[in-house]
Amino acid sequence: MKKNLKVRILTAVLMLLIFIGAAVILNRPSPDEVLSSAQKRMFAVAKVTEVLSDNAAPDTWTEGRRIGAQELEVRILTGKHKGAVLETVNYVNAYYNVDAKIGTRVIVRLDYDDAGDLYVVSITNYDRSSVLIMALIVFAVFMMLAGGKQGVRALFGLLFTLLNLWFILIPLVLKGVSPVIATILISAFTSAGALLMLTGYTKKTLCAFLGCVGGVIAAGFFAWVITILTPISGFNMSEAEELVVRASDLPLKISGLLISGILLSALGALMDTSMSIVSALHEVYEQNPSISRKQIFRSGMNIGRDTMGTMANTLILAFVGSAFNLLILFQVYKYPMIQILNSDMIVIEILQGVAGSIGIIATTPLVAALSAVIFQFKKKKK
16 A cells, blocks of 8 residues: 555656656747737736726617726736726726726726826726635535545646646647647646545556547547548637737647547546546455456446436537527528538537547547456456
8 A cells, every 4th residue: 555655646746747858848948039918918806995086877789787987096906016006997898897886896998008007908807816816716625525535636646637737738828839739648647646546556547547548539530530521620710810810920730630629528537437437446456356347348338328328418418509609690690501511610619529429439438448357457466
């Protein structure tokens, strides 16, 4: 037990060092790098201290949202201009509706006028950071209360995954590495880290890891085939035009971003499916070590069929939810079905849900077969 703990600690340290080293190298600024326009802008959290005037009124067309203009006095709460009190005009419309009151915390964009005096360019949004932080704390507390040590490990695994996506995967893609290959490699690395934190060096971890990676590859291969046959690529995504304009001087391969996004969206479901099947099969094997490989495989397929349906529903409904407003617009404008089924956005949403489901379907027999072989490996060897 102590030996296994030492190995787990050493592995965690090694993976953390790999992550830190890769993150430092990939995010190191180049000597000729200049600040982007977004980096040059100044943003700060501010608090409304007084409403000097307010002509905003409820509008029936926007379900009662107030539309108009407010003249506000705000006090800067963060940054080098903390404590400064400024006046600004806040324009409230149906889509940018920061309806401020005394005490409202907002995000403001700051700049200097020709005389060098500080002023508020605009109020960009509400300050939601404190609410989001509280929501994350509540989530973490519930996870730890419900899951105990496993819940804590799951949180570290989730954090490890998110950090890898932000500090390694995105920089790799921006440096011209194939988004699909980079996503598969990072998916394998983060899956290994998350699963090792949960179950340590066990047969369960090995089976779940190999099954998850196999499912990711299957989903990617299926999506790749469909993108060739349709044809559709990252250039058909809604953000493609902005990426072409803003990242024109970077070796970014936009065409592969669609498949990359599909793989990332399916990763969590694939990890869940593989671990659920492996855990159940391991329990069956522990209760009956004499069980044959054929029986283990059959049990895995039976368990996987139940998991398969629910996880496929989860993926497809998640993508339907993200396209819900678009579906409503199709109904409003009475688009013909032939136009709906061939629109870029709908094809992408369907492809994301179906490709992820294919990954789950492929994971089930793969995990069942791996468990049948690996659980019985030492016994057969003897």
